[in-house]
Amino acid sequence: MELYLFFETLVFAAIIVLVLFILRTLLITISLKEIYRKRYVDLQNQLNVEIQKKQIINQRFTLIDSLSKSLQERIFKIMEELILFQKFIFEKHN
Amino acid sequence: MKKRLLSFIFLISSYYCFSQSSQIRIDSLKTVVSSSEILKEKANALNNLVDEYFELNKDSAEVYIQKTLKLTDNDNELKSIYIHSLLKYAQFYIIKGDYEKSMSYYYKTWDKLKEEFNYDLYTKYYGDLGVLNFYKGDFKTALENFQKALQLAEDENNKEDQLRFLNNKALAMSYLGEAENSLTVHKRAIQLAEKLNDSTSLGKSFNNIGLIYEDMKEYEKALEFYLEALEIKKNGKSKVDVANSLFNVAGMYKEIGEKNNDTLLYVKAEKHYELAIEKSKEVDYGKVILFSKTGMAQLATVRNKPLKAIEIYESVVEQAKKAKDNQTLRVTYLNLGVNYLKINKLNMAETYFLKAMPFIIEAENPSDMASLYKNLSVLYKKTNKYSKALDYFEKQYEIEKDLTKNSLKDKISEFEVKYETEKKEREILSQRADLAEKELHLNRKNTQIIGLVILAVVLSILGYLLFNQQKLKNAQLKKESELKEALVKIETQNRLQEQRLRISRDLHDNIGAQLTFIISSIDNLKYGFKITNDKLNNKLGTISEFTKDTIYELRDTIWAMNKSEISIEDLQARVSNFVDKASVSANKTSFNFNIDQSLYNNLQFSSVKGMNIYRIIQEAVNNAIKYAEASNINVDIKKELGGVQFSINDNGIGFDETKAELGNGLNNIKKRAQDIGANINIESILGKGTLVKLTV
Numbered sequence: 001m002e003l004y005l006f007f008e009t010l011v012f013a014a015i016i017v018l019v020l021f022i023l024r025t026l027l028i029t030i031s032l033k034e035i036y037r038k039r040y041v042d043l044q045n046q047l048n049v050e051i052q053k054k055q056i057i058n059q060r061f062t063l064i065d066s067l068s069k070s071l072q073e074r075i076f077k078i079m080e081e082l083i084l085f086q087k088f089i090f091e092k093h094n
Numbered sequence: 095m096k097k098r099l100l101s102f103i104f105l106i107s108s109y110y111c112f113s114q115s116s117q118i119r120i121d122s123l124k125t126v127v128s129s130s131e132i133l134k135e136k137a138n139a140l141n142n143l144v145d146e147y148f149e150l151n152k153d154s155a156e157v158y159i160q161k162t163l164k165l166t167d168n169d170n171e172l173k174s175i176y177i178h179s180l181l182k183y184a185q186f187y188i189i190k191g192d193y194e195k196s197m198s199y200y201y202k203t204w205d206k207l208k209e210e211f212n213y214d215l216y217t218k219y220y221g222d223l224g225v226l227n228f229y230k231g232d233f234k235t236a237l238e239n240f241q242k243a244l245q246l247a248e249d250e251n252n253k254e255d256q257l258r259f260l261n262n263k264a265l266a267m268s269y270l271g272e273a274e275n276s277l278t279v280h281k282r283a284i285q286l287a288e289k290l291n292d293s294t295s296l297g298k299s300f301n302n303i304g305l306i307y308e309d310m311k312e313y314e315k316a317l318e319f320y321l322e323a324l325e326i327k328k329n330g331k332s333k334v335d336v337a338n339s340l341f342n343v344a345g346m347y348k349e350i351g352e353k354n355n356d357t358l359l360y361v362k363a364e365k366h367y368e369l370a371i372e373k374s375k376e377v378d379y380g381k382v383i384l385f386s387k388t389g390m391a392q393l394a395t396v397r398n399k400p401l402k403a404i405e406i407y408e409s410v411v412e413q414a415k416k417a418k419d420n421q422t423l424r425v426t427y428l429n430l431g432v433n434y435l436k437i438n439k440l441n442m443a444e445t446y447f448l449k450a451m452p453f454i455i456e457a458e459n460p461s462d463m464a465s466l467y468k469n470l471s472v473l474y475k476k477t478n479k480y481s482k483a484l485d486y487f488e489k490q491y492e493i494e495k496d497l498t499k500n501s502l503k504d505k506i507s508e509f510e511v512k513y514e515t516e517k518k519e520r521e522i523l524s525q526r527a528d529l530a531e532k533e534l535h536l537n538r539k540n541t542q543i544i545g546l547v548i549l550a551v552v553l554s555i556l557g558y559l560l561f562n563q564q565k566l567k568n569a570q571l572k573k574e575s576e577l578k579e580a581l582v583k584i585e586t587q588n589r590l591q592e593q594r595l596r597i598s599r600d601l602h603d604n605i606g607a608q609l610t611f612i613i614s615s616i617d618n619l620k621y622g623f624k625i626t627n628d629k630l631n632n633k634l635g636t637i638s639e640f641t642k643d644t645i646y647e648l649r650d651t652i653w654a655m656n657k658s659e660i661s662i663e664d665l666q667a668r669v670s671n672f673v674d675k676a677s678v679s680a681n682k683t684s685f686n687f688n689i690d691q692s693l694y695n696n697l698q699f700s701s702v703k704g705m706n707i708y709r710i711i712q713e714a715v716n717n718a719i720k721y722a723e724a725s726n727i728n729v730d731i732k733k734e735l736g737g738v739q740f741s742i743n744d745n746g747i748g749f750d751e752t753k754a755e756l757g758n759g760l761n762n763i764k765k766r767a768q769d770i771g772a773n774i775n776i777e778s779i780l781g782k783g784t785l786v787k788l789t790v
Contacts, residue, residue: 004538011545018552025559029566036570043577050584056658057591059702064598067651071605074644078612081637088630 120146137166137175144182149333152186152378159183177206177215185222191380191417193230200226213250217243224262231421231457237266257286257295265302271460277509284513297326304342313353317346337373337382340366344389352396363393384413384422392429400433407433424453428462432469443473464493606648613641650708660704662697662731669711669729680719683727690732697738706766707740707790714742714786717759722746722784740788748778
């Protein structure tokens with residue numbers, strides 16, 4: 001009888017302890033989810049910032065490319081004009 | 095004859111069930127008696143010594159009774175001890191068989207007792223007096239006394255005493271021929287004994303049932319009960335009880351042996367009688383010694399040894415007379431008569447029969463009466479006194495007719511059935527209790543199983559939650575690592591690109607410096623060598639102007655590159671700056687620059703988009719100045735449905751859209767608009783001007 005009561009009490013106590021553990025685990029899981037979400041959002045924001053940064057860099061490259069192309073044409077034209085000018089001076093002096 | 099002996103056995107046993115024997119106890123009590131100076135303590139010790147010795151040694155018991163009486167006489171405080179000792183003394187004489195002396199002590203006891211009520215002493219008085227009456231053959235008075243004692247026990251609610259007096263009462267009733275009432279009382283006694291789990295009393299009850307069977311002449315059954323009673327009593331402490339039971343068993347062996355003419359059973363009976371005598375001598379139990387001798391004499395009678403029987407009976411008569419034991423005298427006289435009749439000593443037989451008669455009439459015992467009448471009838475027949483013989487025969491017939499009535503047998507059977515039924519009911523109840531216990535056990539097991547199942551479920555839930563938590567952690571780590579990896583990758587790429595961008599910027603800064611050097615060199619050349627040739631001068635001027643444009647373009651691009659986003663204010667400032675310059679170079683042309691105020695702070699363009707918008711406006715204004723010869727140019731920026739509209743409107747010469755081929759300028763405008771995903775609309779009317787609408 002006493003052994004039975006002891007066993008019953010033990011099982012009951014174990015159930016209570018485990019239920020408390022379950023609640024604790026649930027609370028920890030909920031808080032972890034929140035922490036993970038924030039960390040994930042932070043990382044995502046960082047990534048977005050980097051992506052934006054990349055876009056800006058790409059735009060700058062587009063500008064640089066366009067400028068380079070334009071400069072190349074212009075410098076070529078300036079060089080051409082200067083060579084023609086040289087040619088004209090040499091022809092005149094000869 | 096038998097019946098009286100058996101009843102005696104039962105009743106006397108009631109005295110001894112409470113006595114205790116222990117040498118250690120006796121020694122310690124003696125020490126108290128010799129050393130104590132307190133009278134009460136001493137009296138109590140003496141009283142206890144009486145109790146201790148009562149069964150062990152009757153002589154010592156008597157000595158201590160006398161000492162107790164002497165010590166407690168005339169002392170009011172010790173009155174109860176004094177009365178107790180008187181009762182003990184009376185009881186002592188019952189055992190001794192001296193009923194007259196015993197009675198005188200009961201009278202003395204009552205003189206003291208009547209002054210004040212005391213339950214213990216009153217019940218003992220009535221109970222013991224009843225026993226004395228019983229032994230004296232006065233069953234009626236015995237019954238009255240047992241009833242008084244029982245009433246007191248019931249009033250006090252003392253179950254043990256009730257049981258004792260119920261047994262005695264039942265026995266007295268059965269001796270008075272009140273068989274039905276006796277059985278009812280026996281039934282109560284058995285129930286109470288079972289309830290109290292009192293094996294001693296149960297033994298007595300078995301003894302009584304045996305007695306009834308014996309009366310019914312069902313000796314086998316009676317023997318069974320007597321043997322059971324003997325077994326129970328052997329486990330007890332009372333030697334008197336054992337002696338009584340041995341005597342009973344011997345009697346039954348004798349009866350059955352007689353019935354079956356079995357010599358072996360006679361031997362058994364003789365052996366048991368001898369054992370009973372031996373046991374009785376140990377405790378100086380004169381009554382059973384007498385009765386056993388009587389039994390042995392009966393056995394001799396049965397075995398057709400009348401002379402031996404007469405010898406034994408005559409020795410018994412002396413002792414019975416001495417003890418004034420009417421009951422034994424009655425039986426002995428009767429049996430002596432029977433034996434003398436057997437050996438045809440008719441005068442002697444008649445003498446003994448006539449001696450037995452007053453005792454038998456006094457005892458009102460029908461079976462002895464029948465036996466006496468039967469033998470007298472035979473005797474008178476033998477002496478040719480037929481009239482007397484017939485008279486006694488008729489009397490015997492009448493009594494035996496009453497005795498053989500089946501009613502008693504029926505009642506016993508009914509009683510047995512009732513007893514068995516109740517026993518079975520108790521068994522059923524016991525089984526029910528067992529079932530209930532088993533059910534309880536089962537319920538407990540179920541509860542345990544449920545508890546364990548709940549425990550297992552809770553454990554599983556906990557396990558699942560922990561697993562889930564771990565899974566969440568792993569998934570998070572995986573996602574985070576993927577993101578971090580992507581982040582690291584993109585960061586690395588960005589750093590690399592920025593490095594490349596820095597290099598490009600340095601390179602273009604260098605180009606800007608070189609272009610400035612070219613302009614400066616051309617200006618030096620132009621003014622240092624004083625070139626008069628107009629063609630050369632124009633050429634140098636064109637190169638210088640073109641180089642300046644290149645530098646502006648470079649600066650514009652670097653401006654756009656330095657901004658991650660271009661706001662409408664930035665764009666306005668840049669366009670205003672350009673328009674100012676243009677208005678300086680083309681002083682005949684008037685410029686109007688309008689911007690919708692609601693666009694401020696709301697609009698941001700990427701650097702590429704801002705740069706292209708700026709280039710489109712620049713190209714459109716240049717075209718209006720250079721080719722359209724416009725005197726008025728309006729630049730408007732306003733909010734439109736679906737975006738922002740930039741419109742450049744001049745009042746120049748215009749061109750025919752259907753005929754004119756688009757030059758590099760207009761093509762560039764369309765290409766840039768296409769690059770930034772904007773709508774471009776160019777409307778021109780000859781002589782009226784051109785409108786360029788850019789919707790972003």
